[in-house]
Amino acid sequence: MTTALEKTTAAKDRLVPGTPLLEVRDLHVEFKTRDGVAKAVNGVNYSVAAGETLAVLGESGSGKSVTAQTIMGILDMPPGRVTAGEILFRGQDMLKMSNEQRRKIRGRKIAMIFQDALSSLNPVLSVGYQLGEMFRVHEGASRKEAKAKAIELMDRVRIPAAAQRVNDFPHQFSGGMRQRIMIAMALALEPDLIIADEPTTALDVTVQAQVMDLLAELQAEYHMGLILITHDLGVVADVADKIAVMYAGRIVETAPVHELYARPAHPYTKGLLRSIPRLDQKGEELYAIKGLPPNLYKVPAGCAFNPRCDVATDLCRTEIPALHQVTDRDGAELAGRKSACHLWKETLHG
């Protein structure tokens, strides 16, 4: 009964025009540790609509995972602290909600898939129990109902012999199967939004594609929003609609996926693309962005990327670039394209 009701309200919500499913506005997060204050997220803006896939790209320490954890409400506080910003879910600021309100959104409306399924699943509880828990906690299902639904879910993510394996424990599954279980868990209550934090990084290359395809397929089927967090440009090309590239806690470029690949408008993105090994480059030396990822305790003045940038000017060393709307040569706005580089024109057109 409840589920049917939920679904109708959810469907109605989706019809409200102009409101994205999730919108992050000017989010700032910092960590207070013994070594000082680390500014992990410094004014991030992004949004996802239902049925849309946003890929958030960045190195470790770029703030992509911290942003995701803040959205989920699973950031360790302390040492973490949200200093400014809003996270609007269907127009409501989640940062202003009570703990109980947020808890009811977690898992039911917004679900998360983690990188390492082996450590992210509880080693001492059967996968059936862990899947069924979603129905028992959020829908008050009985033990028996929960188990039946767990089997159904395992079937849906194509785990062979689900009914026999429902009582098995995480360590008895292969890496790919475990990640499918994580996906099943996230899908359990048909949430509006899924956040997948490096969902395939821990897997073998051959399994990566299968898991990614499954995720994309299910997302389309349920018309969910998907935030795909990754450091791997190769993973996102086929599944994402748009990409946000993060560096030192800021978004440095956003673009529809194919445009970003074809014509990056930020030197950092350009560097990332050049550092992907390609078959046609055989024999050439592989490009690597010079320098080290920024120290979050001491982010460089001006553009955080300037010490590693090949084209940096004096302006880059003093003034933080705004996120500029990107235009084509004629000055016409390119939809969804923004770049936080003083020299975006030169980078894009030059």
Place this chain on the structure above:
Amino acid sequence: MPDLIEKNAPAQAVASAEPKPEKPRSLGLDAWHDLRKRPVFIISAALIVLLIAFAIAPSLFTSVDPRAGDLRLHYLTKPNYLHFFQADWFGYDGQGRSIYARMIYGARASVVVGICVTAGVTVLGGLAGMIAGYYGGWVDTIISRVTDMFFGIPLLLGALVVLNAFTTRTVWSVVFALVALGWTQMTRVMRGSVITVKQADYVTAARALGAGTARIMFKHILPNAIAPVIVVATIALGGYIATEATLSFLGIGLQDPTISWGIDINSAQKVIRTAPFALFFPAGMLSVTVLAFIMLGDAVRDALDPKLR
């Protein structure tokens, strides 16, 4: 305040004269530097030094003979708490012996048992563990199975049986019983530690360079494998002292004329209503002693445990 600064100045001079940081310090030295700064370590070390002083030279702290009983002075003579360091400071026991003197003299048995048992189990158990871990194979199998069997005997129960076989029991019979039953604890710790260290590259390198078995074991493996053993041994020391006292309390540990807090606790229990002080002082002394060694063990563990580093 100026006085304080004056006192600190030489300490700073010493600190700056220390070896430059690029010179790698050994784990032991590192731990020592760490330990010196811990209040828990300082307090427990001070207590232990005092206890060892009691054990070595009890006559420095009391001129009273702890074995001389004067029945006219039995426990109904109340203690005089203002008679510092005198025979009646803490009153007399049932046989008219000075409780204060017995408190001081009792330290010897506890300290000797604690230190000797710990040394014994560490050497014996450590050696067995090192051999098992280093050689592996059937040697390891035999040692491990024997260890399992000893583990089936709870320390106190086993000690009851062993001590039962002695007609007269001295400190050394108690040490023997506890070492004979307790060595396997160290064997397990050492074996695990050696197996981990054995696989390290520097051991393979030493072997490749043609170092002999004994050299590899004592020069390369032992120094790197000993830390967990030291941690367990320091913590166990307090436990051995408590076990001795418990055995003596049960009447199967030390015997007169050896002075043991455990025996005194036993004889004082009959007068717990009329003369609680007769129980309080040996019991308090025993607890403080065990506390000091356990605190030391805690501090050493914090300093040596690589997980916390």
Place this chain on the structure above:
Amino acid sequence: MGRFVARRLLQMIPVFLGTVTIIFFMTRMLPGDPAAAMWGDKAADPAQLAAFKHRMGLDVSIGRQYLNYMGDLLTGNFGETMAGRKVIDVIGEALPVTVRLALLAFVFELVVGVTIGLFSGLRRGKAFDKSALVLTLLLISIPVPVLGFIFQNVFAIQLKWITPTVQDSMNLGQLILPAVVLGSISLAYVARLTRTSIAENLKADYMRTAVAKGLPRRKVIGTHLLRNSMIPVVTFLGTDLGALMGGAIVTEGIFNVKGVGNALYHAINLNEGATVSGFVVVLVLVYLAASLIVDLLYAVLDPRIRYA
């Protein structure tokens, strides 16, 4: 699970045989004559001694004695007391009392220890945690006899809540105080182990998952955190049973609980060497059986062990 139980049972047989062998040789091979020890400090009358040796089967070779001894054990003969009663009967009578006492102590140390450890671990570095650390340190340092007398003095003699010694050994209410003393020995270890384990598991990835699933806090802690954190505690309880048995001798002695420990305490004080050994062998058997149960519990808690 069945195979796991069977394997553990099979592994226990050599351990038990080895253990009793060790006990046998420790009592017979030591300097000093076990028979002469019966007379204590007094010199024994040679004729009496010989008769006694014969009655106890000590007048044959050590190898023969060993075979007889093992044969006796396997047929359930654990020797006799000086009063001529069978050790196994005395234990059979006293065991229910000790089991009650031990179970009470166990429940006490588990419930209180885990609760203290849980709150300490969740509030690491806070005032509660710091006071719990000091309290447990003190508790670890106080030997059982001392602790027993402190409790007896405070609760029975000063506060007069209870009688200093137990009148009816089967009365659970009267057993509470001795059980608290007995449980206190390991309470501190249980609390500290739980604390470390909780603090470690709090950082685990599956805890983050549990929160992300939208589980209420009490479920996150009760089901996910506590269950994992209990694994090392249960392992500890297995080895701790031995300390509990040793402690039972002292506690039963102090509070006059008519259990196995008390019978053993009297056997020691009456200098009945053979009886003491007989008792200890039975207790070792109980200990091994109990640690097997703990082992199985461990396997129930941790599927990684069960299916290894």
